[in-house]
Amino acid sequence: MIQFLMYANLAIFICLAISFTYGVVRFFKKGKALYLQMIVGGLGCMMLGRMFLFITLLTTAKYPEGFHVGLLGLVGGFLFFLSANYGQMDKLLDDGARENRKYRLIPLVAPCVLAGIYASLFFIPAATGNRTIYGIMTLIIMFASYFNLKHLIFPDVEFGIIRSIRGYNLIALLLALFSTCEIVLLSLNMQIPLLILYVAICAVSIAIVPILEKGVKKWAI
Amino acid sequence: MGNINYLLFICVAVPILLMLFVLEKKSKITMGYMLIGIFSCLFISEINGFLLQYFKNDVYYVTTTITPVTEEIIKALPVLYFAFLFSDKRETLISLSIATGIGFAVLENLMIFMNNVEQVNLLWAAIRGFSSGLMHGLCTAAVGIGLSFVHKKKKLFVCGTFALLIVAITYHSIYNTLIQSQYQIVGAILPMATYIPVLFVAYGRKIFKKEKKV
Numbered sequence: 001m002i003q004f005l006m007y008a009n010l011a012i013f014i015c016l017a018i019s020f021t022y023g024v025v026r027f028f029k030k031g032k033a034l035y036l037q038m039i040v041g042g043l044g045c046m047m048l049g050r051m052f053l054f055i056t057l058l059t060t061a062k063y064p065e066g067f068h069v070g071l072l073g074l075v076g077g078f079l080f081f082l083s084a085n086y087g088q089m090d091k092l093l094d095d096g097a098r099e100n101r102k103y104r105l106i107p108l109v110a111p112c113v114l115a116g117i118y119a120s121l122f123f124i125p126a127a128t129g130n131r132t133i134y135g136i137m138t139l140i141i142m143f144a145s146y147f148n149l150k151h152l153i154f155p156d157v158e159f160g161i162i163r164s165i166r167g168y169n170l171i172a173l174l175l176a177l178f179s180t181c182e183i184v185l186l187s188l189n190m191q192i193p194l195l196i197l198y199v200a201i202c203a204v205s206i207a208i209v210p211i212l213e214k215g216v217k218k219w220a221i
Numbered sequence: 222m223g224n225i226n227y228l229l230f231i232c233v234a235v236p237i238l239l240m241l242f243v244l245e246k247k248s249k250i251t252m253g254y255m256l257i258g259i260f261s262c263l264f265i266s267e268i269n270g271f272l273l274q275y276f277k278n279d280v281y282y283v284t285t286t287i288t289p290v291t292e293e294i295i296k297a298l299p300v301l302y303f304a305f306l307f308s309d310k311r312e313t314l315i316s317l318s319i320a321t322g323i324g325f326a327v328l329e330n331l332m333i334f335m336n337n338v339e340q341v342n343l344l345w346a347a348i349r350g351f352s353s354g355l356m357h358g359l360c361t362a363a364v365g366i367g368l369s370f371v372h373k374k375k376k377l378f379v380c381g382t383f384a385l386l387i388v389a390i391t392y393h394s395i396y397n398t399l400i401q402s403q404y405q406i407v408g409a410i411l412p413m414a415t416y417i418p419v420l421f422v423a424y425g426r427k428i429f430k431k432e433k434k435v
Binding site for chain 2: 028038041042044045048049051052055056058059060064067068069072073075076077079080082083086087
């Protein structure tokens with residue numbers, strides 16, 4: 001299991017490193033939106049978290065128990081996503097008008113689903129790991145997922161700013177879902193479902209920046 | 222003899238403190254923050270001592286998981302104070318952050334040197350000098366970038382600064398994990414491998430700005 005986790009984290013680290021490097025090259029230029037740079041920052045943070053896990057597994061041959069910095073990398077990544085959507089994009093989108101109320105309520109589905117996945121840990125006696133720490137992690141992912149779903153369904157504002165990045169929001173939402181599932185599957189030590197999940201995380205990690213780039217190209221048009 | 226850490230602090234900090242009175246304003250602030258970094262190191266050495274006792278002297282766990290968190294938070298606080306009260310100009314905050322980080326690393330290197338004086342050699346000094354100092358500077362600089370949004374974009378400041386603090390903590394942990402493993406050399410190279418591209422990008426932007434002005 002340790003070897004499997006080590007190579008899985010290495011694979012995700014490589015995918016995130018490719019995405020991060022590509023994002024830095026494409027978006028860290030003068031005149032590029034801070035929103036894009038923050039998403040790339042989030043990927044960088046996740047990349048560091050995976051790197052920490054890989055190095056820890058490589059040097060100690062033990063999966064760190066309880067609180068560890070690898071978890072912080074994931075939290076930081078989703079905080080960047082949250083910060084980009086809540087701090088940068090949401091104010092352009094939602095002026096608090098009453099007619100948009102349903103678009104503020106429907107996205108609550110995303111955090112509820114993630115909370116449900118996390119809550120399953122309490123009903124499975126075989127689950128191991130620190131539930132409090134996983135709970136705090138899931139909470140941050142839940143906040144980020146709310147804004148991803150909100151921006152996925154919100155009616156478009158002028159110039160099609162939000163419509164063009166719906167693909168990105170969908171991918172980020174999937175990443176949130178997979179990351180929460182990873183917490184549960186790791187607690188249950190389920191190798192085959194974890195393998196499928198890690199392949200999915202790799203695919204999502206590598207796709208996120210090109211999809212975002214494809215969307216933001218329409219901003220200039 | 223008293224606590225050696227306090228003696229080292231006096232030896233390093235007092236000359237810098239005396240120099241502050243003759244410096245011009247900008248240099249005074251930068252050197253002042255270096256001094257604050259040195260003091261932060263002394264302060265955190267006491268806290269780390271308590272933490273080590275709390276975690277039953279598990280040095281590996283404390284140095285790879287706990288001290289990166291405490292050290293990065295303590296180093297960020299003086300910069301946060303400056304950003305709130307004086308200026309949130311990005312260039313100034315990055316300079317002060319690096320000064321704090323380097324100041325921290327100076328005393329930390331001396332403390333480690335004094336505790337391992339029998340085993341240290343030129344290679345050790347080179348590794349500590351090039352890697353640890355840079356690592357502390359880079360980590361605090363990352364937080365400084367987030368703090369520059371303190372007055373401009375409040376929503377961005379809270380989440381963004383916390384996210385950048387996490388980047389700094391994770392990077393610090395990776396460094397500490399590598400430097401204590403058989404892959405020590407990778408750990409030693411890591412800060413330099415990060416610093417050179419950052420420097421390249423930063424200078425590239427400055428040159429770009431100058432060309433635009435011309």
